[in-house]
Amino acid sequence: MFRSIKAMIVNKDIRNRILFTLFAFFVYRFGSTITIPDVDTAELMAGIQNNSLFEMINLLGGGGLDQFSIFALGVTPYITASIIMQLLSMDVIPSLTELSKSGAQGRKKIDKYTRYLAVIFAFVQSISLVYGFSKTYTTLIVGGVTLSKVLYISTIFTAGSLFLVWIGDQISLKGIGNGISMVIMAGIVGRMPRQFSSAWKSLIGSNTKNGVWLFVGYVVVYLVIIIFVTLINTAERRIPIQYTSSSIELSKRSDSNYLPLKVNSASVIPVIFASSLMMAPLQIATFLDKTDFVNAVQDWLGLSTWYSLVIYVVLIIFFTFFYTKMQVDPEKLAENLGKSGAYIPNIRPGTETKTYVNHILTRITVFGSIALAFISVMPHVMPILWPEMPSSMALGGTGLIIVVGVAIETVRQVQGLITQKSYKKYYQD
Secondary structure (H helix, E strand, O other), rough: OOOHHHHHHOHHHHHHHHHHHHHHHHHHHOOOOOOOOOOOOHHHHHHHHHHHHHHHHHOOOOOOOOOOOOOOOHHHHHHHHHHHHHHHOOOOOOOHHHHHHHHHHHHHHHHHHHHHHHHHHHHHHHHHHHHHHHHHHHOOOOOOOOHHHHHHHHHHHHHHHHHHHHHHHHHHHHHOOOOOHHHHHHHHHHHHHHHHHHHHHHHHHHOOOOHHHHHHHHHHHHHHHHHHHHHHOOOOEEEEEEEEEOOOHHHOHHHHEEEEEEEEOOOOOHHHHHHHHHHHHHHHHOOOOOOHHHHHHHHOOOOOOOOHHHHHHHHHHHHHHHHHHHOHHHHHHHHHHHHHHHEEOOOOOOHHHHHHHHHHHHHHHHHHHHHHHHHHHHHHHHHOOOOOOOEEEEEEHHHHHHHHHHHHHHHHHHHHHHHHHHHHHHHHO
């Protein structure tokens, strides 16, 4: 561990990447404190804590929504657009399917279309938020609600969201980790001290009975989530492989030659996708004046009832399989094994290898998706079964799943950079 830390400090490229990432985080957190002009957030900050929909948007937006900051939307519109484009690329629109299979140039065009779609989603989401908030909190917009002010605030929200996407791109190019995921993680980490402070005040500060034990339980649940997410994201199924040109001595050490398949190849992406998808209908419902309909949608998608949690679980499982199939292609794996002269013992190269890998991948993904869904739902179930537990437990747990998953992937990338630099130094010497 200390050797890795020393390597990060000593190596100029890695050090510059880390400093750039920290600077990007500073810009993001600073922007999250800048409130849009002509907005009074006093009433909003008091009422948003009781609304699960806006708390979830606030979570993915890094806590900027309760202050109506320029970065209030976060990168949620881009995530939603990515979901739509990836779904359409799965043999729904032939032209997009062709682009998805045409290499780097095709992916670049799809990413460009995704950004165009993200602008539309961001503007629509901004209008719905401003309209919904202005109806609930009448003092929000100074001087009253007018069409020009709604469009003005929505334009700033949209620009802020796309600016965060650009920051994410810069982190991916010049910093550490996946940029979009790092932006989400930075926002969640920035809100954690407030969540623990709120839990402390509600459980102990109010002199509730057994408040200390409740707070200990609150912390223990967080630790359990960290352990479970770490285990799921690091677990892998190793398929032994051999090479046709291997010597007898090397074949005896076949345990060092294997094809690793991660139990959860999708990492935290399914949780982000499922949360974003469940928020979309809730935001659309804010356009309607029918309170009963809005309440019904809130019950079904607000993650506060057992049937809304069932929908959440189904979405997480679906997106886990969906994203795993995008990340790992058994046909390409079988093809690459054949090209490198490798094979799986007792399995014929080609179609049989593809079928075998697909079978193993499906089995471990079933376990990985159920485990991820269980971890994601557990914090939401706790406040239902344990009413004394603060509602921030649910949203804090979801955020923690994202933070731990992104942190693990980032550590792996840093270790890869350290190893890469070590090899370069070795060859230069």
